[in-house]
Amino acid sequence: MASALSRKDFVSDQEVRWCPGCGDYAILAQVQKLMPELGVARENVVFISGIGCSSRFPYYMNTYGFHTIHGRAPAFATGLKITRPELDVWVVTGDGDGLSIGGNHLIHVLRRNVDLRILLFNNRIYGLTKGQYSPTSELGKITKSTPFGSVDYPFNPIAVALGAGGSFVARSIDVEQKHLGEVLKRAHNHRGAAFVEILQNCNIFNDGAFNDLTDKAVKADYQLILEHGKPLIFGKNRDRGIRLNGMRAEVVQLGNGVREEDLLVHDETNLIQAFLLASFEPPLPTPIGVFYAVERPTYDASVNKQLQDARERLGEGDLQKLLRSGDTWVVH
Amino acid sequence: MSVPPEGVHSASDETYAKIPPPSKPVVERSQVVIRFAGDSGDGMQVTGSQFTAESALAGNDIATLPDFPAEIRAPAGTIAGVSGFQVNFSSHDIFTPGDEPDVLVAMNPAALKANIGDLAPNGVLIVDKETFTEANLKRAGYDSNPLTDGSLAKYQVFAIEVGKLTTLALRDLGLNNRTVSRCRNFFVLGLVSWLYQRPTERTVEWIKNRFRKVPSVMEANLRAFRAGYNFGETTELFASAYKVPPAKIAPGLYRSITGNSATALGFVAAAVKSGRPLFLGSYPITPASDILHELAAYKNFPIYTFQAEDEIAGVCAAIGAAFGGAIGVSTTSGPGMDLKAEAIGLAVKVELPVVITDIQRAGPSTGMPTKPEQADLLMAMFGRHGESPLPIIAAATPADCFYCAYEAVRIAIKYMTPVILLSDGHLANGAEPWLVPDVSELPPIEVNFRTDPNGFMPYARDEVTLARPWAIPGTPGLEHRIGGLSGEHLTGNVSYSPSNNEMMVRLRARKIAGIAREIPPTEVYGDPAGGELLILAWGSTYGTVREAVDHLRSKGKSVSHVHLRFLNPLPSDLGEILRRFKKVMVAEMNMGQLLKLVRAEYLVDAFGCNKIQGRPFKVSEIVNRAMRALEE
Numbered sequence: 001m002a003s004a005l006s007r008k009d010f011v012s013d014q015e016v017r018w019c020p021g022c023g024d025y026a027i028l029a030q031v032q033k034l035m036p037e038l039g040v041a042r043e044n045v046v047f048i049s050g051i052g053c054s055s056r057f058p059y060y061m062n063t064y065g066f067h068t069i070h071g072r073a074p075a076f077a078t079g080l081k082i083t084r085p086e087l088d089v090w091v092v093t094g095d096g097d098g099l100s101i102g103g104n105h106l107i108h109v110l111r112r113n114v115d116l117r118i119l120l121f122n123n124r125i126y127g128l129t130k131g132q133y134s135p136t137s138e139l140g141k142i143t144k145s146t147p148f149g150s151v152d153y154p155f156n157p158i159a160v161a162l163g164a165g166g167s168f169v170a171r172s173i174d175v176e177q178k179h180l181g182e183v184l185k186r187a188h189n190h191r192g193a194a195f196v197e198i199l200q201n202c203n204i205f206n207d208g209a210f211n212d213l214t215d216k217a218v219k220a221d222y223q224l225i226l227e228h229g230k231p232l233i234f235g236k237n238r239d240r241g242i243r244l245n246g247m248r249a250e251v252v253q254l255g256n257g258v259r260e261e262d263l264l265v266h267d268e269t270n271l272i273q274a275f276l277l278a279s280f281e282p283p284l285p286t287p288i289g290v291f292y293a294v295e296r297p298t299y300d301a302s303v304n305k306q307l308q309d310a311r312e313r314l315g316e317g318d319l320q321k322l323l324r325s326g327d328t329w330v331v332h
Numbered sequence: 333m334s335v336p337p338e339g340v341h342s343a344s345d346e347t348y349a350k351i352p353p354p355s356k357p358v359v360e361r362s363q364v365v366i367r368f369a370g371d372s373g374d375g376m377q378v379t380g381s382q383f384t385a386e387s388a389l390a391g392n393d394i395a396t397l398p399d400f401p402a403e404i405r406a407p408a409g410t411i412a413g414v415s416g417f418q419v420n421f422s423s424h425d426i427f428t429p430g431d432e433p434d435v436l437v438a439m440n441p442a443a444l445k446a447n448i449g450d451l452a453p454n455g456v457l458i459v460d461k462e463t464f465t466e467a468n469l470k471r472a473g474y475d476s477n478p479l480t481d482g483s484l485a486k487y488q489v490f491a492i493e494v495g496k497l498t499t500l501a502l503r504d505l506g507l508n509n510r511t512v513s514r515c516r517n518f519f520v521l522g523l524v525s526w527l528y529q530r531p532t533e534r535t536v537e538w539i540k541n542r543f544r545k546v547p548s549v550m551e552a553n554l555r556a557f558r559a560g561y562n563f564g565e566t567t568e569l570f571a572s573a574y575k576v577p578p579a580k581i582a583p584g585l586y587r588s589i590t591g592n593s594a595t596a597l598g599f600v601a602a603a604v605k606s607g608r609p610l611f612l613g614s615y616p617i618t619p620a621s622d623i624l625h626e627l628a629a630y631k632n633f634p635i636y637t638f639q640a641e642d643e644i645a646g647v648c649a650a651i652g653a654a655f656g657g658a659i660g661v662s663t664t665s666g667p668g669m670d671l672k673a674e675a676i677g678l679a680v681k682v683e684l685p686v687v688i689t690d691i692q693r694a695g696p697s698t699g700m701p702t703k704p705e706q707a708d709l710l711m712a713m714f715g716r717h718g719e720s721p722l723p724i725i726a727a728a729t730p731a732d733c734f735y736c737a738y739e740a741v742r743i744a745i746k747y748m749t750p751v752i753l754l755s756d757g758h759l760a761n762g763a764e765p766w767l768v769p770d771v772s773e774l775p776p777i778e779v780n781f782r783t784d785p786n787g788f789m790p791y792a793r794d795e796v797t798l799a800r801p802w803a804i805p806g807t808p809g810l811e812h813r814i815g816g817l818s819g820e821h822l823t824g825n826v827s828y829s830p831s832n833n834e835m836m837v838r839l840r841a842r843k844i845a846g847i848a849r850e851i852p853p854t855e856v857y858g859d860p861a862g863g864e865l866l867i868l869a870w871g872s873t874y875g876t877v878r879e880a881v882d883h884l885r886s887k888g889k890s891v892s893h894v895h896l897r898f899l900n901p902l903p904s905d906l907g908e909i910l911r912r913f914k915k916v917m918v919a920e921m922n923m924g925q926l927l928k929l930v931r932a933e934y935l936v937d938a939f940g941c942n943k944i945q946g947r948p949f950k951v952s953e954i955v956n957r958a959m960r961a962l963e964e
């Protein structure tokens with residue numbers, strides 16, 4: 001059944017209500033396009049979101065969906081996934097929803113490694129409430145709530161996810177359709193909590209936040225595309241790379257004695273290296289792709305295994321026997 | 333008369349089980365209240381529980397109340413570290429652990445100081461004399477030794493060298509002082525067991541079982557227990573023993589059950605009977621955590637427990653599980669209720685079956701976490717933004733928690749709604765004998781998932797109950813979205829239509845009000861046709877109010893009792909019943925919350941009987957307030 005589906009089977013009958021030009025459209029289109037390729041029956045797909053522009057997402061997917069409360073989507077998804085491990089559960093959140101009000105749930109769902117796909121749309125601003133700075137807004141940012149500039153040091157979502165023990169941590173960009181599709185597919189195939197930060201343009205309140213990364217003329221100089229087992233090379237002419245200098249990374253020009261073999265090779269299973277890449281700030285390029293991916297037991301599977309083991313060991317629980325257990329006595 | 337089940341409590345060891353019949357005269361009593369008090373490390377909870385078990389075996393009706401110190405590791409010998417356990421045992425029906433103990437066992441000066449104010453005049457006071465050292469007296473805040481300064485003159489004081497006698501009994505076992513000292517509580521239990529002629533088999537069995545891995549400690553405790561019993565028999569101190577004959581109790585298999593344990597079992601029963609897994613999302617909080625502990629142990633039942641990162645995640649995960657077709661449950665106490673409010677409001681709006689259990693404790697804020705109160709009723713009613721009514725059920729006794737938890741699940745599923753189940757610290761830790769029900773006699777819990785895609789609409793409603801269909805992920809053709817935004821009638825699609833919003837608010841309110849059809853006719857204890865005074869109450873005040881009413885009626889007063897299990901909706905016959913009485917008094921451990929509701933709902937000039945001390949009412953307090961009202 002699933003194989004016969006097409007993109008439009010995943011388009012709901014609801015009118016999409018994001019601002020024209022919003023990066024969310026591109027992400028929605030990519031997810032809807034990806035769905036039929038994943039081979040999952042539509043009825044087994046669930047999208048769960050919190051509050052914010054990004055969290056309207058489930059309404060537009062013709063799957064099961066639950067638009068919950070601010071910041072808590074990972075908790076709802078956890079309850080669902082534990083009791084229904086066969087479902088394909090996706091969490092859609094934003095930088096405010098996931099890293100501010102819901103920061104606690106995000107770190108714990110990653111730590112537990114609940115088998116969920118978590119898409120964090122990072123536009124570095126509060127869109128739905130009309131333009132306040134967010135926990136990923138840069139220092140000095142002037143917004144409605146910071147007319148003199150933000151003095152609030154931002155989160156680095158990738159570093160947060162790695163620090164929380166995420167087993168799959170990746171980044172992509174709303175308009176990089178092909179890259180985004182591949183990253184999402186990797187996320188889908190991962191068993192465990194798959195965290196994907198998607199840099200998303202809010203053209204109303206924070207337009208151009210990622211211009212360097214999306215402007216065709218310059219993006220190759222700013223993006224560092226991560227590929228497992230390949231040296232870290234970037235630049236329009238693919239002539240620059242990342243080299244380790246002690247514990248620090250530096251940009252080097254290839255040639256003049258600097259060879260590809262001297263460059264750092266991306267290793268998705270190396271946590272220390274993933275942290276290093278997560279810390280990249282200009283003038284270093286911005287890495288996109290899979291930073292880190294390792295398999296470890298998922299929470300939902302472990303919980304269900306305990307129940308199954310107990311049933312095998314003790315037999316199916318007998319309610320009457322349970323009620324009659326403990327310290328009992330008979331009155332005649 | 334109760335006897336142990338064949339082969340269960342028949343102690344095999346002749347040495348300890350067979351205790352000779354008393355040679356002293358035995359005086360009959362119909363009811364006795366004993367309070368065991370000591371330092372947290374003195375084993376008073378075990379002592380009290382074992383005495384209770386012995387009394388159950390003796391066929392008495394029993395009610396108990398443990399009293400835990402507020403601090404986990406208060407300094408030894410201080411008032412803050414005193415732990416107590418009160419047991420009321422009787423030859424007739426009793427409903428409460430008793431107002432004031434007839435017997436107080438105080439293992440140290442702090443325990444004496446903290447409890448002596450409650451001991452009935454001429455009550456029996458048993459103290460461990462050796463602990464009344466200068467240092468201990470000072471730690472307890474005594475300026476002089478109460479055993480010698482005459483301040484205990486109005487009690488029958490038995491000052492016993494418990495430590496010395498215990499040491500003597502164990503002298504050839506080669507145990508260190510600490511181990512010997514830890515057997516003191518069994519010496520005392522033995523003594524009190526003799527004093528009230530309790531059957532000792534269950535305690536002997538318990539000791540054997542508990543310490544089976546450490547034979548020397550088992551032997552020591554058995555010996556201490558027996559030494560205490562024999563001491564009672566041989567010492568000149570006690571002129572007679574007492575006996576409380578068995579009560580008339582319905583035959584069957586009983587177990588002693590606490591409110592929290594009953595709540596947990598009620599949920600297990602609901603899961604088994606409904607055929608749906610139960611998911612508990614919870615965050616540790618006093619006094620609710622024991623429900624999480626207990627459910628976490630039942631891994632061969634369809635029970636999931638999830639210790640969430642916080643209170644909010646606990647209830648959200650439960651709602652997520654309910655979306656997937658499980659019974660969602662979250663357990664907490666007041667501070668957790670505050671945090672869960674937003675999520676409960678979402679469950680009201682999306683109409684999913686979850687049960688939020690609030691084991692109420694004394695507030696506001698952190699308050700007194702180990703002490704009971706009933707001050708969360710109005711929060712349960714109104715503690716969410718917007719119009720968000722939901723059913724509220726309150727348990728009356730520890731065993732009633734079983735039936736209320738079960739009923740809460742049944743209502744949640746039948747009406748597709750969150751339900752708030754109210755218990756409190758008094759019920760949670762208090763225990764009573766429970767006639768274990770036959771599982772087949774529990775009412776059915778029907779689950780009908782929607783599977784037919786034909787004409788499916790997520791917010792179409794059952795004609796009678798107004799419940800929407802439970803359509804769970806994984807069902808082909810029923811893909812749909814739900815959420816907190818205002819939703820259109822039938823489709824549930826996001827809608828800002830003003831008239832639709834009002835209609836949906838009213839529809840949900842009607843659905844909840846309609847649950848009144850589930851409530852059986854209200855039982856009026858006393859004068860069903862009406863009379864002078866009706867005491868209206870709910871929750872854990874049940875036993876106290878019932879005893880107060882019995883007392884007043886035995887004095888010829890026209891006083892009746894109605895106890896509510898459903899606080900929302902209220903029973904449809906309640907207004908009419910209230911009007912049958914000249915006066916209506918609402919007794920509750922808050923400033924008058926049910927009182928406000930019934931005054932607003934029925935325009936009756938009811939008045940309150942209130943207590944906010946983190947302690948249950950005493951029977952006398954209810955009686956006195958009622959007498960005043962009758963005289964006014």
Ligand code: SF4
Binds near residue numbers: 054127
């Ligand atoms: S406010 Fe920004 S993020 Fe929100 S829909 Fe509009 S463009 Fe998109």
